[in-house]
Amino acid sequence: xxxxxxxxxxxxxxxxxxxxxxxxxxxxxxxxxxxxxxxxxxxxxxxxxxxxxxxxxxxxxxxxxxxxxxxxxxxxxxxxxxxxxxxxxxxxxxxxxxxxxxxxxxxxxxxxxxxxxxxxxxxxxxxxxxxxxxxxxxxxxxxxxxxxxxxxxxxxxxxxxxxxxxxxxxxxxxxxxxxxxxxxxxxxxxxxxxxxxxxxxxxxxxxxxxxxxxxxxxxxxxxxxxxxxxxxxxxxxxxxxxxxxxxxxxxxxxxxxxxxxxxxxxxxxxxxxxxxxxxxxxxxxxxxxxxxxxxxxxxxxxxxxxxxxxxxxxxxxxxxxxxxxxxxxxxxxxxxxxxxx
Amino acid sequence: xxxxxxxxxxxxxxxxxxxxxxxxxxxxxxxxxxxxxxxxxxxxxxxxxxxxxxxxxxxxxxxxxxxxxxxxxxxxxxxxxxxxxxxxxxxxxxxxxxxxxxxxxxxxxxxxxxxxxxxxxxxxxxxxxxxxxxxxxxxxxxxxxxxxxxxxxxxxxxxxxxxxxxxxxxxxxxxxxxxxxxxxxxxxxxxxxxxxxxxxxxxxxxxxxxxxxxxxxxxxxxxxxxxxxxxxxxxxxxxxxxxxxxxxxxxxxxxx
Numbered sequence: 001x002x003x004x005x006x007x008x009x010x011x012x013x014x015x016x017x018x019x020x021x022x023x024x025x026x027x028x029x030x031x032x033x034x035x036x037x038x039x040x041x042x043x044x045x046x047x048x049x050x051x052x053x054x055x056x057x058x059x060x061x062x063x064x065x066x067x068x069x070x071x072x073x074x075x076x077x078x079x080x081x082x083x084x085x086x087x088x089x090x091x092x093x094x095x096x097x098x099x100x101x102x103x104x105x106x107x108x109x110x111x112x113x114x115x116x117x118x119x120x121x122x123x124x125x126x127x128x129x130x131x132x133x134x135x136x137x138x139x140x141x142x143x144x145x146x147x148x149x150x151x152x153x154x155x156x157x158x159x160x161x162x163x164x165x166x167x168x169x170x171x172x173x174x175x176x177x178x179x180x181x182x183x184x185x186x187x188x189x190x191x192x193x194x195x196x197x198x199x200x201x202x203x204x205x206x207x208x209x210x211x212x213x214x215x216x217x218x219x220x221x222x223x224x225x226x227x228x229x230x231x232x233x234x235x236x237x238x239x240x241x242x243x244x245x246x247x248x249x250x251x252x253x254x255x256x257x258x259x260x261x262x263x264x265x266x267x268x269x270x271x272x273x274x275x276x277x278x279x280x281x282x283x284x285x286x287x288x289x290x291x292x293x294x295x296x297x298x299x300x301x302x303x304x305x306x307x308x309x310x311x312x313x314x315x316x317x318x319x320x321x322x323x324x325x326x327x328x329x330x331x332x333x334x335x336x337x338x339x340x341x
Numbered sequence: 342x343x344x345x346x347x348x349x350x351x352x353x354x355x356x357x358x359x360x361x362x363x364x365x366x367x368x369x370x371x372x373x374x375x376x377x378x379x380x381x382x383x384x385x386x387x388x389x390x391x392x393x394x395x396x397x398x399x400x401x402x403x404x405x406x407x408x409x410x411x412x413x414x415x416x417x418x419x420x421x422x423x424x425x426x427x428x429x430x431x432x433x434x435x436x437x438x439x440x441x442x443x444x445x446x447x448x449x450x451x452x453x454x455x456x457x458x459x460x461x462x463x464x465x466x467x468x469x470x471x472x473x474x475x476x477x478x479x480x481x482x483x484x485x486x487x488x489x490x491x492x493x494x495x496x497x498x499x500x501x502x503x504x505x506x507x508x509x510x511x512x513x514x515x516x517x518x519x520x521x522x523x524x525x526x527x528x529x530x531x532x533x534x535x536x537x538x539x540x541x542x543x544x545x546x547x548x549x550x551x552x553x554x555x556x557x558x559x560x561x562x563x564x565x566x567x568x569x570x571x572x573x574x575x576x577x578x579x580x581x582x583x584x585x586x587x588x589x590x591x592x593x594x595x596x597x
Contacts, residue, residue, distance in 0.1 A: 052363055053554040105554070183394035191394035219446075220499075241387055241397055283395070284366040 002028045002163075004323055005171035007185065009164065010036040011146065012301055012308060013177035014153035015316035016323075021160035023324055028163045028171065036179045037308055038146040040197050040277025042226045042234040045069055045310045046141040048111040049086050049215050052102070057334045058286040059109065062307055064331070065314035066140065072313040073144065076152040080145025080228060086213040087121055088113075088136040089128060089262050095217035096133045103136045113138045127209045127265050135216075143213050143226055146309055173323050175299045176292070179280040182302035186295075188288055189340050190303045192243050192278035196251040197236035199273035200266060208233050209265055216262040223258035225266070233269060235259045245276045281305045282340075289315060289335040290328050299323060300337050342571070344543050346520055347436075347468045347489040351378045354537070355567045356409070356522065357560070358547025360386075361499075365400055367556050372404045375550065375560035380406045381438050383413040384428040409470070411438035416451070418458035425462055437462065438492070438545075439471040448498040452479045456486060463487035472524050475505075477512040484517040491517055492545060495536060496526025499548045503532035507539055514540035530559075530566035537570025538578075 006017045009031030021027045044050075047062030073081035088103065090096035106113050113136050121135050122128050158164065176185050183190045202208040208227040215224045226234040238251045252274055260267045282288060282303035292298040301319045304311050318329050328336070343350045357377045362368035372380060380401055387397050401408055410428035415421040418441060425437045441458055443451030450473050462469045469488045473479055480491045493513055496502035503526060504510055514521050523536035524545040533544045544567050553559035 054363070054367060054556075180394070189395040191396050243388060281365075281394075283364060283369070283400075285364040 002026050002169065002171040004028070004173050004175060005030060005168065006175045006177055007168065008036070008177035008179060008181070008302075009154070010038050010177065010179055010308070011149055011153060011312045012179075012304060012315055013175070014150065014157050015312045016175055016177060016301060016319045017162045018153060018157040018160055019316040019320035020323055021157060021162045023320060025323070027157075027161070028165055028169070029157065030168050031164055031166060032181075033166065035277075037277050037279050038150055040195060040237075040275055041146045041309055042197065042224060042236050043080070043144045043146045043149070043309050044086070044141065044213055044215075044224065044226060045143060046086060046138070046213070046215070047310060048106055048113050048138040048141050049088055050306065051106045051109060051111060053105060055285060056109065058284075058307075059111075061286075061314065061331070061335070062310055063111070065311045066142070068313035068317070069142065069144070069310070076149070076156055079149045079152050081142065082144075082211075082229070083142045084211045084213070085137060085139040086141035086215055087116070087125060087128075088138065089121060089214055089216040090133050090135050091129070091131060091216065091218040091261055093133055094220065096135075098217050098220075099135055111138075112140045125210045125212055125214070127263055128214075129262055129264055132262065141213065144309060145228055149309065149312075173297050173299060175301055175319060175323065177301045179302060179304075179308075180278050182280065182288075182300065186292055186298075186300055186302075186337070188292075188300065188303070188337055189283055190280045190288065191241075191282075193281035193305065194240040194242045194244070194276055194278055195237040196240075196247055196255070196274070196276045197234060198252065198255055198271065200233040200235060200269040201272050202231040202233070203268050203270065205231065207231060208269075210263065214262060216258065218258040218261035221254055221258040223255055223262070225259055225263060232272075233266065235266075243278070245278075247274045247276050279305050280308075284339075287311060287315065287335055288337050288340070289318065290322065290332050290337055292337050293341060342568070344520065346470070351407075353377050353379075353564070353567075354543040354571060355533075355563055356381060356543060356545040357550065358411075358545065359397060359551070360413075360547050361551035362556065363551075365395075365397065368397075368551065369400050369404065370557040371550050371560040372401070372406060374557040374564065376564045378406055379409050380404075381409040381411045381545065381547075384410050384424055384431065385414050408432055408434065409436055409438050410434065411472075412440045413442075415441055416443070416454075417441070418454040418461070421454070421458040422461050425458075425467060426465075429467065435466055436468045437470065439469050449494065450474055452476065455479075456482050459483055459488050460486040470522070475509040475513065477509055477516045480513040480521075481516045484519050488519065490520040490522055490542075492522045492524035494525040495523050495532065498525045500526055501528030501549060502526055503528050504535050504539065507535065510536065510539045510541065527563075530562040533563050533566040534570035534573070537567055538574045540574060543567070
C-alpha cells in the first residue's frame with residue numbers, strides 16, 4: 001500500500017514526492033507523459049520584479065520560497081541556478097513611467113530593488129540599447145533552468161525511493177499537483193492561461209552576450225530575456241486567456257521586436273524554438289494549497305500560475321509537512337482551496 | 342438616470358472594458374463596484390466555449406452584466422466586419438463595439454475604414470457602437486449610416502490624458518441624435534465627470550480602472566463620477582463670473 005500518491009509529474013508534484021519520500025513515506029507519482037507548464041517556463045525566480053499591487057500575501061510567499069532556492073538547488077546539483085540578478089529596463093519615457101511606478105510600489109514593500117540610470121544599466125550590460133531611458137536592479141531575483149530542474153527532481157525522487165507510474169491506485173493520501181489538469185480532478189477554478197515563448201541561441205559558442213535576466217518595457221510591450229550559460233536565451237511571454245497551443249506570427253513579431261529594441265544584438269541570434277504553453281491560472285493569481293474540503297485524504301498543490309518554479313521549494317516543504325502531520329502550516333492559510341468554495 | 346441604446350435600457354451610464362486587469366478576482370471586484378450593466382470584451386482575447394476552470398465569460402455571467410463584443414485589434418474594414426460576424430455567432434448578440442484602428446502607436450480610429458465597416462454591419466442587422474475620433478463630422482457620418490450610438494475618444498486608449506478636446510465632444514453631442522459615449526482616454530474620476538457634464542450620455546473606460554493600484558476603489562469612484570457629472574449636466578450650472586458674487590445678498594440688511 002502506498003502512503004502518498006502524487007498526481008502530476010511537473011516540478012511541484014516531483015518535489016512534493018521527493019520531500020515526502022525523504023521523510024520515510026512510500027510515494028508514487030502519476031505521470032500522464034504530457035509536457036506541462038514547466039516545459040515552456042523561463043525559470044525566473046522573481047519575487048521582487050513580479051510583485052504587483054494588491055498581491056502582497058502572494059509576494060510574501062514568493063519571497064519566502066526564493067530564500068529556500070539556493071539550498072534547494074544545491075541538493076539537486078546542476079539545475080542552471082544563477083544569481084546574477086535582474087535588470088528592469090525601459091525604452092521610452094512612457095515605459096519608464098510604468099517601470100518607476102512598479103519599482104516605487106516594490107520598494108514600499110521593502111523589497112530589494114534600486115532605480116538605475118541608463119549609464120548604470122549599460123555599465124552592467126554593455127549590450128543594452130543606447131536608447132534605453134532607465135530602469136532598476138533587483139539583485140535578489142535569480143533564475144533556474146526548468147528543463148534541467150524537472151529531470152533533476154525526477155532523479156532525486158527516484159533515488160529517494162519514489163515510484164513513477166502512469167496508473168492511479170488508491171493511497172492513504174492523494175496530492176493533486178496536476179497544473180491545468182487539476183480543475184477536472186477537483187472542480188477548483190484552475191484555468192489555462194496561454195503563454196507564447198521563444199528560445200534563441202547565441203551565434204557564437206559559449207554564453208550569450210549578457211548575464212542578467214532582463215525584464216523590459218519597449219514601446220508598451222512587456223518582454224523578458226533570460227540568458228543561460230550554454231548560449232540559450234529565453235524570450236517571453238504573452239499572457240492570453242486562450243486554450244489553444246498555436247504560435248502566432250503576431251506574438252513572435254511583438255516578442256522579438258521588443259527584445260531587439262532592448263538588446264539589438266539578439267537580431268543575429270538563431271531562433272530555435274517557438275512554443276505555446278499554458279500556466280495553471282487561478283482567479284487571484286495565487287496557488288491553491290491545502291486539504292480539499294469534503295474529500296478526505298485529498299490535498300491540492302496547484303494553480304501556481306506564473307510562479308510555479310519559484311514556489312516549488314516552499315510548496316514541497318509545506319505540503320510534505322501537511323501530509324506527514326495532517327495539520328496545515330499557518331503559512332498555507334491564505335492559499336486554502338476553501339477560499340473558492 | 343437610465344441610458345437607452347437601440348431601445349434597450351441600462352441602469353448605469355458606465356460601460357467597462359476588461360483589458361489590463363491583473364487577475365480575474367480584481368476584475369470581478371471592479372465590475373461589481375462600478376455598478377455597470379454592460380461590459381465590452383475583445384472577441385480575439387476570449388473563447389466563447391466554456392473553459393474548464395472558469396474564465397472571463399463565467400465571471401461576467403456571475404456578475405449579471407450584458408456582454409458587448411468588440412473588434413479590438415482590427416486594422417481594416419474587411420477584418421472588422423469578419424470579426425463582428427464571428428462575435429455575433431459566438432456570443433449570440435447583434436451588438437458590437439466597432440473598433441478599426443489606424444495606427445499601432447496611437448491606437449486612434451481610422452475614420453475611412455470605420456464608416457465603411459459601420460455601413461456594412463448596419464446593413465447586416467448589427468447594432469453598431471463605433472469607437473471614433475473626436476471629429477464632429479465623422480461622428481455625424483457614423484450616425485447617418487445607422488449606428489446606434491457614437492463613441493468618441495477623449496484621448497488615445499490607455500493614455501489617461503482625459504478629455505483633450507472638450508469643445509469637440511460638446512459639438513458631437515449637438516451634431517447627432519443617438520447617444521454619445523465617451524470612449525477611451527479617461528485617467529481619473531474628474532475626467533469621467535467632465536465628459537458627462539459636456540453632455541455625453543455615458544462613459545466607456547477600462548485601463549483607468551483595471552490598471553489602478555486599487556481597481557475596485559477606482560471603479561466605485563467612476564460610478565460616482567458618472568452619476569455626479571450626469572446630475573450636474575442637468576442641474577443648470579451657474580455662469581462663470583470675473584468677480585465675486587456674495588452668496589448672502591446685501592439687500593434688506595439692517596443698518597447698524
